Amino acid sequence: MKFDIEMLLKSDARIVASTFVGISLLFIIVAMILGLDFNGTVNTIQRIMFLSAVYAMVVLALNLQWGYAGMFNIGVAGFMLSGVYTMAIITGDPNGIIPGLGLPIPIGIIGGVLVASLLGLLISIPTLKLKADYLAIVTIGFAEIIRYAANALTFKTFSIAGVEMGTGAGRGIHLPMNPIRNLYYTDPSNLGLGKTVFGQYVFGFFEIIQVQSSVVVSWTYAIVLIFVVGLFYLIIYRIGNSPFGRVLKAIREDEIVANALGKNTDIYKMKVFAIGCGLMGLAGILWQGSYGYTNPTTFQPILTFYIFIALIIGGSGSNTGSIIGGVVFASLLFEGPNFIRRVIMHVFKFDKAPNSIIEAIIPISSFDLGPFVAYSLANISSLRVVFLGLVLVYIIQNRPEGLLGYRKELAASIDISRRPGAEVKRGKRHE
Amino acid sequence: MSSSGAKKKQKGGKNSAKKYPLKVEKIGKRFGGLSAVDGVSFSVEEGSITGLIGPNGAGKSTTFDLITGITNPDTGVIKFNGEDITGKKPYQIANIGLVRTFQITRELKDMTVMENVMLAPKNQIGQQLSNVLLSKLRRKVKDQEEELLEKAWETLDTFHLDKLANEYAGNLSGGQRKLLEMARVMMMDPSMILLDEPMAGVNPTLKKQIITLIKKLSKNGYTFLLVEHDMDVVMNHCDPIIVMHNGEVMLEGTPSEISTNERVIDAYLGGS
Numbered sequence: 001m002k003f004d005i006e007m008l009l010k011s012d013a014r015i016v017a018s019t020f021v022g023i024s025l026l027f028i029i030v031a032m033i034l035g036l037d038f039n040g041t042v043n044t045i046q047r048i049m050f051l052s053a054v055y056a057m058v059v060l061a062l063n064l065q066w067g068y069a070g071m072f073n074i075g076v077a078g079f080m081l082s083g084v085y086t087m088a089i090i091t092g093d094p095n096g097i098i099p100g101l102g103l104p105i106p107i108g109i110i111g112g113v114l115v116a117s118l119l120g121l122l123i124s125i126p127t128l129k130l131k132a133d134y135l136a137i138v139t140i141g142f143a144e145i146i147r148y149a150a151n152a153l154t155f156k157t158f159s160i161a162g163v164e165m166g167t168g169a170g171r172g173i174h175l176p177m178n179p180i181r182n183l184y185y186t187d188p189s190n191l192g193l194g195k196t197v198f199g200q201y202v203f204g205f206f207e208i209i210q211v212q213s214s215v216v217v218s219w220t221y222a223i224v225l226i227f228v229v230g231l232f233y234l235i236i237y238r239i240g241n242s243p244f245g246r247v248l249k250a251i252r253e254d255e256i257v258a259n260a261l262g263k264n265t266d267i268y269k270m271k272v273f274a275i276g277c278g279l280m281g282l283a284g285i286l287w288q289g290s291y292g293y294t295n296p297t298t299f300q301p302i303l304t305f306y307i308f309i310a311l312i313i314g315g316s317g318s319n320t321g322s323i324i325g326g327v328v329f330a331s332l333l334f335e336g337p338n339f340i341r342r343v344i345m346h347v348f349k350f351d352k353a354p355n356s357i358i359e360a361i362i363p364i365s366s367f368d369l370g371p372f373v374a375y376s377l378a379n380i381s382s383l384r385v386v387f388l389g390l391v392l393v394y395i396i397q398n399r400p401e402g403l404l405g406y407r408k409e410l411a412a413s414i415d416i417s418r419r420p421g422a423e424v425k426r427g428k429r430h431e
Numbered sequence: 432m433s434s435s436g437a438k439k440k441q442k443g444g445k446n447s448a449k450k451y452p453l454k455v456e457k458i459g460k461r462f463g464g465l466s467a468v469d470g471v472s473f474s475v476e477e478g479s480i481t482g483l484i485g486p487n488g489a490g491k492s493t494t495f496d497l498i499t500g501i502t503n504p505d506t507g508v509i510k511f512n513g514e515d516i517t518g519k520k521p522y523q524i525a526n527i528g529l530v531r532t533f534q535i536t537r538e539l540k541d542m543t544v545m546e547n548v549m550l551a552p553k554n555q556i557g558q559q560l561s562n563v564l565l566s567k568l569r570r571k572v573k574d575q576e577e578e579l580l581e582k583a584w585e586t587l588d589t590f591h592l593d594k595l596a597n598e599y600a601g602n603l604s605g606g607q608r609k610l611l612e613m614a615r616v617m618m619m620d621p622s623m624i625l626l627d628e629p630m631a632g633v634n635p636t637l638k639k640q641i642i643t644l645i646k647k648l649s650k651n652g653y654t655f656l657l658v659e660h661d662m663d664v665v666m667n668h669c670d671p672i673i674v675m676h677n678g679e680v681m682l683e684g685t686p687s688e689i690s691t692n693e694r695v696i697d698a699y700l701g702g703s
Contacts (some may be wrong), residue, residue, distance in 0.1 A: 079485075115625045238564055242572065243557030246542075246550045253539035260499065262525035262619060271560060317541075378584070386614055408543060408597070412567065414576045416545050417597045419584055 012320040015404075019324050023048060023331045030339050038205070043215045046222050048331045049058065054227035054287040056326030059310045060232045060319060060389070061279035066308075066409075067317040068240050069272045070252030074138040075123070076144025076280055076307050079116045081299040083281020084175070084288045085150055086097045087112035091176045098157060098173055099164040105176050109285055116281025117274045119146075119412075124273035140301060151296040175288060177251050180221045184213070187346025206334065221290050228286060232279060238321050244393050245411035248272060249317075309392055315402025318409055333391060337384045341377040353378035450477040451538035452623055452654055453529070458497055458507030458517075467493040469678040470507070479643060480655045482669030484662075485687075486699055489675040492534055493628055499531045500524045511623070511644040526553055530616040531625040533660070542603025544592055545601050547611055548583045551618035555579070560582070583618065590614040591640060606633040609641065617648075624648075632665055636669045642668055666690055674698070 031041035058076060065071045073079075091108035093101015102110075123142055127135050149155055149391045150167045150240075157166030166175055181188035184199030195203060195363050239245055250258035251265050258265050288294040306329065314325020343351075352362045353374040362373030377385065395402065410416055451474040460468045468490040491539050496502045498509055500521040503662045509517045511529050525531075556562050557572035586595040590610045595603060600611060609629055616624055629645075630638050642664060649655055659665050664685045665672060674682045676687060676698045681688050682689065689695055 064463055165527065235564065238569070240562065242563035243549075243555040243576070244560060244563050246546055247558060249542055249546070250539050250550050253541055254537050256501065256521070257533075257537045257539060258550075259521040260501070260525055260531060262522045262530075262553055263550075264520070264522045275560075408599075410543060412549060412576060413563065413572045414580065416549055416576070416583075417543075418581055419596075420577070420581060 003325065005007070007014075007312055011387075016322055016323055019053075021328050021385075023052070023327060024361075027331070027339070029031070030343060033343050034339075036340030037388040038209065039211050039215060042219070043210050044217045046215060048335055050218070050225060050290070051330040052220040052327040053222060053229050053309070054283060054326075055310050055330040056229045056323045057225075057232050057283035057286070058280055059314065059322040059326040060229070060236050060309050061283060061330075061366060062307055062311050063316065064239060064279070065272055065276040066235050067311065067322070068248040069269060071269060071276075072133070072272060073139045073273070073276070074301070074304050075139030075141075075143035076304040077299040078139070079120060079142075079277040079280040080284030080287070080303070081146055081150060083112035083116040083118050083278075083284040084294050085112075085167060085176060086115040086171065086281075086298075087285045088173045088175050089167070092174065094164070096174065098166045098168040105179055106177065109263070109282070112285050113278045113282045120277025121270060121274040123277075124270045128269055135328060143301065143304065144298070147299050148294050150299075168295075170296065171421065173295055175292050175294055177292065178217070178221060178290055180217055180224065183220065184217060216358060218290070223277045225276075225286055228282075229248065232283075233323065235275075235279070240319060241291040241409070241411060242413045243411075247284045249411050293392070306388075309333075309388060312392065312402055313395060314345070315407075316403030318402070318404040318407060320414060321402055321404030322405060328403075331375060333421070337380045337387060341380045344373075344377055350374040350377070450695070451475060452477050452512050453656065454499070454510040455494075455498065456508045456510070458494070458504040458509060460493055460497055460502065460504050466678050468504070469588050471675070471678070471680050473656055473673050473680055473683060474505075475654060476654050476671075477654050478649055478652055479671070480649050480657065480669050482665040483656060483658045483675065484665055484672060484673040485675035485681070488677075490678040491675055493678075494675070495625055495658065498524075499529065499625065523629050525619060525621075528620070528622040529625070530623070532609070532612040532616060532627055532629065534611055534627040534631070536605070538600035538608045538611055540599060540669060542600055542649070544587070544593060544600055544603070544611060545583060545596045547615055548586060548618055549576075549579055551615045552579055552582075553619055568658065578616075582593040586614050590644065591619075593622060606637040609633055610637070613641070613644070621653070623654040626659075627653060628660060629660055630659055630661045638664070 026043050027045055028041060029304050031044050036044065058080065062073065062076060068170070086101065087108040090103050090111045091105055092098060092102065094100060095101040097270050100206040119142075123139060127138050130138065143255070152167075152171050154168045156169040157164060159165065174179050177188045181191075183196065184191070184202065185191050202216060206216050208211070222287055240248070246261045247258060247265070247268050250263065251268060255265050288298065310325040311322060312325070312330035313328055315321030350370060350373070354371045357375065358370045363369075365369045408417075432504050443449040443627070456472050457470045458468060458472075459470055460467070471490070471494060483494070487489055493502070497504045500516070500523070503518045507517070508515060511524070511527060513654070514527065516524050516527070516529070542550070556575055561590065562572050563566040584596070587596055590613060592610055592614055594606065597606065600608070603611060609632075613624075613626070613629065615655055628643075629641055633641065638661075645657075646668065657669065659669075666689075670685055671683055672686055672689045673680060674695050681698060682692055682695060684692075
């Protein structure tokens with residue numbers, strides 16, 4: 001069979017899989033240049049996959065609201081925070097410094113999703129009549145209020161009906177132990193106590209190829225997340241590619257028309273906002289849950305804008321594009337610059353970077369670019385924002401529909417581009 | 432107005448009793464200090480192609496907006512098939528069979544022609560979230576989608592849009608957009624259709640096609656009320672014709688009565 005790039009890109013699963021494989025290969029090469037050992041390489045790929053999965057999840061949720069229904073929600077970070085904090089409060093140790101309710105993790109996750117979803121619903125009701133820009137103002141205002149509340153000393157600890165709980169204010173709040181550890185260790189809070197049978201086998205296997213147990217645990221978590229991305233995709237695909245999705249698209253295009261065609265658009269908007277925000281809360285929980293700790297600084301508005309950039313790159317309105325956008329953003333644009341710095345520093349063996357821009361610029365007059373390059377690289381995380389801006393400008397000017405936005409993804413539960421029973425007729429006409 | 436209403440009743444007395452699905456009674460709407468519609472009353476007979484004419488600013492489009500719930504009247508009552516629909520939401524009015532098209536076409540431009548048409552039908556079970564999320568219920572949704580698809584193709588055939596089914600609606604010509612709007616509302620199984628300037632910006636060939644379609648549909652029992660500036664179309668195909676001027680109904684009658692009425696001619700020529 002002839003190798004055909006068109007064929008390869010035909011199926012969405014293949015597009016996603018080839019993106020994952022391509023990104024992995026790229027970072028394997030980077031790891032080789034950096035001279036990382038096998039364990040280090042595996043760990044690097046894990047970090048990339050983990051972040052990619054987190055972004056893919058949130059971008060999918062945003063695609064439902066913005067890509068399909070045109071609801072301009074720029075409070076994404078706030079809904080993620082709501083989910084994470086609710087989960088933290090529900091599962092927190094009642095006798096801890098910041099007391100919680102001490103309930104099991106599944107209840108915490110469900111609670112977090114429900115609260116994020118309910119907040120979304122609450123926000124949507126008074127804003128139903130607002131045009132896109134005003135919804136944007138309300139949502140970003142909400143996100144900032146939530147973040148300030150989480151940061152406020154007033155709520156460090158408080159009690160509702162005699163039950164003590166709190167947000168921990170600026171110092172943040174503990175999240176429950178990563179439940180993946182239960183799979184491998186008999187006592188997750190004290191790893192030295194021993195491994196489960198499953199843990200012994202898996203760790204034993206990976207020891208042979210020299211992968212540390214901590215890397216195995218984090219990889220397991222990343223795989224769970226990639227599985228959840230699949231779940232998000234399925235949910236949003238089913239919602240979008242259906243008569244329900246058609247109404248959402250119509251709302252995005254012209255709400256008055258959708259209304260004049262007998263659709264109660266308010267109800268659709270409320271449902272979509274609640275579901276999208278719930279999924280954002282879940283994505284937040286799964287993201288921060290791996291760190292065992294979270295604080296309000298994580299949920300600054302820039303997080304929301306990162307999500308939007310990822311969606312614009314992938315192609316607003318396309319679910320597969322959302323995943324690709326999330327992966328490309330997280331790996332190449334977000335983590336990429338750090339690796340570029342490490343590679344250049346490693347290959348060219350720069351001296352220590354100068355401390356100020358003056359020290360970096362002066363040597364240029366004597367044609368020594370080294371200090372300037374080293375200085376730029378040392379500050380690459382600030383340059384990342386500039387870089388992101390440039391990418392965004394390029395995309396908006398040259399490919400405003402994003403990577404996959406050009407495709408006709410029809411909102412229907414069946415293929416509505418074909419004419420049932422007309423294939424024969426059409427064939428004849430061509431002859 | 433009451434006199435013409437009485438006349439109709441007499442006319443109806445000869446034949447069988449005539450039905451008037453749409454009854455507009457003394458509706459009024461003010462925008463700020465401006466009275467856009469002022470005490471307008473008329474009835475539309477079942478199966479008729481009723482024309483609504485008048486100079487620019489006479490209040491025709493506002494009357495349409497009031498009937499279809501896009502805006503609510505300050506005064507008056509609107510009845511459809513005996514049911515009071517005053518102040519109802521546009522989607523409620525559309526779902527009981529009273530639908531409209533817009534003066535400036537409102538195609539959903541980033542949706543294909545087929546998506547536009549498939550959006551319209553009422554009672555789509557796939558518009559319920561649980562039905563599209565749960566695997567067991569999705570089967571039913573797909574079955575209904577197949578049925579709707581078949582109906583959609585037939586409708587596109589009728590409106591000469593079948594070759595454009597997979598084109599984005601935004602790529603259609605002005606006339607094709609008018610056809611698409613009509614095809615879309617027909618998918619709702621309406622009993623009465625309000626058309627706001629269906630001939631505006633449409634080439635003569637397409638105009639003939641649209642007229643033929645409207646006449647065919649009205650023979651099949653659909654009721655039409657149309658706002659139109661093309662006097663050839665109105666005078667040759669609409670009966671009765673309602674003339675609006677300065678937010679009021681000036682006259683209602685047959686084409687010959689309207690075309691010879693001096694007040695109508697004055698109104699159009701700008702006299703007072």
